[in-house]
Amino acid sequence: MVLKERIEEPKLRVMNNANWNKPVYQADKLNLWYGTSHALKNLDMTIHEKEVTAIIGPSGCGKSSFLKTLNRMVELQAEVHISGTLTFMEETIFSPSLPVELLRTKVGMIFQKPNPFPKSIFENVAFGLKIQGIRQKEVIEHVVEDSLRKAALWDEVKDRLQKPAMSLSGGQQQRLCIARALAVSPEVLLMDEPTSALDPISTHKVEELITQLKQEVTIVIVTHNMQQASRISDQTAFFLNGEMIEMNSTPIIFERPTDSLTDDYINGRFG
Numbered sequence: 446m447v448l449k450e451r452i453e454e455p456k457l458r459v460m461n462n463a464n465w466n467k468p469v470y471q472a473d474k475l476n477l478w479y480g481t482s483h484a485l486k487n488l489d490m491t492i493h494e495k496e497v498t499a500i501i502g503p504s505g506c507g508k509s510s511f512l513k514t515l516n517r518m519v520e521l522q523a524e525v526h527i528s529g530t531l532t533f534m535e536e537t538i539f540s541p542s543l544p545v546e547l548l549r550t551k552v553g554m555i556f557q558k559p560n561p562f563p564k565s566i567f568e569n570v571a572f573g574l575k576i577q578g579i580r581q582k583e584v585i586e587h588v589v590e591d592s593l594r595k596a597a598l599w600d601e602v603k604d605r606l607q608k609p610a611m612s613l614s615g616g617q618q619q620r621l622c623i624a625r626a627l628a629v630s631p632e633v634l635l636m637d638e639p640t641s642a643l644d645p646i647s648t649h650k651v652e653e654l655i656t657q658l659k660q661e662v663t664i665v666i667v668t669h670n671m672q673q674a675s676r677i678s679d680q681t682a683f684f685l686n687g688e689m690i691e692m693n694s695t696p697i698i699f700e701r702p703t704d705s706l707t708d709d710y711i712n713g714r715f716g
């Protein structure tokens with residue numbers, strides 16, 4: 446399949462002040478194998494700063510593998526082999542000068558199922574700061590409050606910060622995980638189907654939050670929910686069988702995609 450060129454949308458360019466945001470990630474002929482299974486094939490794509498990029502596509506097309514390559518979590522799997530180039534802020538993410546621990550402080554990850562630590566609400570958010578060696582109580586308290594506010598959770602938990610995180614509802618736990626990720630000031634948040642385990646009201650809150658957060662962080666979200674991708678993302682990439690078929694501004698992907706496979710997928714003709 447041929448990678449389609451990104452078509453620039455004149456109206457969006459005007460709204461974006463006539464400039465594309467700076468590239469954060471750039472993949473060039475990126476391939477990934479699990480053993481002999483070729484999971485990502487010759488991906489060329491750019492993820493821009495302070496935008497929400499949605500990755501869509503049927504089960505097994507490589508969405509999670511791509512997301513986990515962006516913070517090098519994929520290398521925790523056995524027999525992974527990667528070729529091609531992937532840069533983060535213009536530096537190859539496989540370079541010794543960008544240690545994986547440093548990369549992961551800049552790139553937070555939110556999973557499908559909320560995964561708070563078995564600790565208090567406060568300790569969950571403070572965790573990353575303590576790992577970084579920050580000890581001043583006032584600094585930690587300030588960052589915890591600020592992160593919980595940014596995650597739209599502060600008002601719901603401010604009177605019970607010492608209660609176990611597990612006492613929160615699923616939707617609150619997911620926002621707590623987002624607060625925990627925000628506490629270490631990441632550049633990027635990767636989200637792997639972050640609302641698929643949540644009820645519609647919690648989903649709505651997390652979607653609103655994503656729209657707010659993109660003023661500060663770049664967000665890459667994998668979702669099976671077409672409406673969600675069209676509601677919250679600026680760019681959408683459609684993956685199929687490990688290839689990126691098409692990537693463009695979200696309105697173009699959903700209203701007039703270039704590739705008939707994209708059209709078929711978003712209109713539910715397969716997948």
Ligand SMILES: Nc1ncnc2c1ncn2[C@@H]1O[C@H](COP(=O)(O)OP(=O)(O)OP(=O)(O)O)[C@@H](O)[C@H]1O
Binds near residue numbers: 482505506510511522
């Ligand atoms: N650890 C692994 N070992 C071997 N193959 C794997 C591994 N993880 C994923 N795969 C394979 O790589 C391909 C891409 O999987 P991936 O999980 O990235 O797809 P996905 O689009 O995220 O799927 P889903 O929507 O079902 O989560 C699939 O064929 C999958 O079976």
